[in-house]
Amino acid sequence: MVERPNSPVCPPRRVLMGPGPSDVSPSVLAALGAPTVGHLDPYFLNLMDEVQQMLRELFQTENSLTLAVSGTGSAGMETCIVNLVEPGDRVLIGVNGVFGGRMADVATRYGAEVRTIERSFGEVFSTEKVAEAVREFQPKLVGLVHAETSTGACQPIPEISKAVHDQGAMLLIDCVTSLGGIPVEIDEWNVDAAYSGTQKCLSCPPGLAPVTFSKRAVEAMDARSSKVASWYLDMSMVRNYWSGQSRAYHHTAPINMNYALHTALREALDESLEARFERHHQNHLGLRAGLEALGLKYAVDESIRLPMLNAVLIPEGVDDKTVRGRLLNEFGIEIGGGLGPMAGKTWRIGLMGAASTTSNVLLFLAALENCLQSSGYQFTAGAGIAAANNYFSNVN
Numbered sequence: 001m002v003e004r005p006n007s008p009v010c011p012p013r014r015v016l017m018g019p020g021p022s023d024v025s026p027s028v029l030a031a032l033g034a035p036t037v038g039h040l041d042p043y044f045l046n047l048m049d050e051v052q053q054m055l056r057e058l059f060q061t062e063n064s065l066t067l068a069v070s071g072t073g074s075a076g077m078e079t080c081i082v083n084l085v086e087p088g089d090r091v092l093i094g095v096n097g098v099f100g101g102r103m104a105d106v107a108t109r110y111g112a113e114v115r116t117i118e119r120s121f122g123e124v125f126s127t128e129k130v131a132e133a134v135r136e137f138q139p140k141l142v143g144l145v146h147a148e149t150s151t152g153a154c155q156p157i158p159e160i161s162k163a164v165h166d167q168g169a170m171l172l173i174d175c176v177t178s179l180g181g182i183p184v185e186i187d188e189w190n191v192d193a194a195y196s197g198t199q200k201c202l203s204c205p206p207g208l209a210p211v212t213f214s215k216r217a218v219e220a221m222d223a224r225s226s227k228v229a230s231w232y233l234d235m236s237m238v239r240n241y242w243s244g245q246s247r248a249y250h251h252t253a254p255i256n257m258n259y260a261l262h263t264a265l266r267e268a269l270d271e272s273l274e275a276r277f278e279r280h281h282q283n284h285l286g287l288r289a290g291l292e293a294l295g296l297k298y299a300v301d302e303s304i305r306l307p308m309l310n311a312v313l314i315p316e317g318v319d320d321k322t323v324r325g326r327l328l329n330e331f332g333i334e335i336g337g338g339l340g341p342m343a344g345k346t347w348r349i350g351l352m353g354a355a356s357t358t359s360n361v362l363l364f365l366a367a368l369e370n371c372l373q374s375s376g377y378q379f380t381a382g383a384g385i386a387a388a389n390n391y392f393s394n395v396n
């Protein structure tokens with residue numbers, strides 16, 4: 001017989017500086033422990049309204065169909081695709097990392113005729129390349145990843161959006177990692193559908209996926225000739241629960257996760273988006289000063305670097321797993337390894353949401369110096385911390 005666990009859950013305290021989840025602020029964790037109410041309780045219905053209103057502010061949109069899907073970022077991805085795509089529809093997807101690949105997989109599973117355009121990991125698409133593929137393939141939907149967490153590259157959106165719309169297609173973007181860390185301007189950029197997750201720059205535990213759909217996307221859903229292939233993610237039913245007169249039961253919303261998201265959104269908006277983006281930017285530059293002083297190099301060109309996901313090349317002769325293991329076990333710091341072709345070649349250092357702090361930058365650099373020293377890597381002791389401190393003292 002398997003023995004029943006006899007100790008309570010007691011996770012270690014970590015500093016989460018990987019590709020997500022990121023550190024969760026104490027107020028957000030406390031919200032998870034507030035009393036659960038019913039999913040049709042007037043208190044909860046009002047809270048859902050407020051979540052939607054704050055999500056619109058965060059996405060910088062007036063889209064009425066903006067809500068939090070029950071599930072992680074990938075559920076947001078599936079929601080956007082399954083509601084916009086019918087079997088046989090043409091979908092063009094930009095694959096320059098793991099998440100573009102996932103998007104193509106999801107669209108294929110739901111019966112779309114998928115064509116991909118590809119770039120090496122760490123690179124992004126030019127407007128010309130996307131425009132050419134759209135002209136040739138004439139897709140209904142074009143999917144791109146705004147912040148490719150597997151590589152640390154930021155895909156510029158506004159010009160491409162214009163090219164996509166000039167050919168009559170709709171644009172879907174993955175902003176799982178970008179939302180709350182860099183500007184995501186759904187209306188200004190004319191994006192038709194976007195999804196995100198709670199555990200990256202919103203610093204909430206994983207479990208909900210903010211999504212937003214333009215008027216045109218809603219019209220496309222209303223004009224479908226087939227039923228949405230997923231019952232759970234069917235927006236035509238889910239949206240009646242989130243808004244409108246009926247507030248009809250569809251599935252039980254994860255009540256306490258919505259408390260947590262409400263709290264995280266309020267904190268993000270209280271900080272102001274502008275200040276939040278600036279904080280992510282400055283901590284990235286402080287970290288960069290430190291890493292470069294240690295002789296480390298970024299895996300992504302400066303012009304397209306994400307501030308919340310720093311992908312750096314692991315120096316020659318330094319063992320990836322040894323260093324990440326020591327960071328975790330001796331210093332309580334989690335960073336990410338490389339994914340796909342970058343496995344064993346890069347570290348992915350996250351500065352997301354509540355984890356994007358000056359003290360985390362300094363803590364990480366100190367711990368990294370310790371690990372590099374015992375790997376036999378040559379550098380000037382203290383140089384990383386000195387450079388970061390120098391950067392911070394000049395900006396503050």
Ligand SMILES: *Cc1c(COP(=O)(O)O)cnc(C)c1O
Pocket residue numbers: 020072073074075099145147148149150174175176177197206
């Ligand atoms: C994390 C992430 C996802 C997937 O989100 P999950 O919460 O792990 O399901 C999708 N896209 C990007 C860009 C991500 O960073």
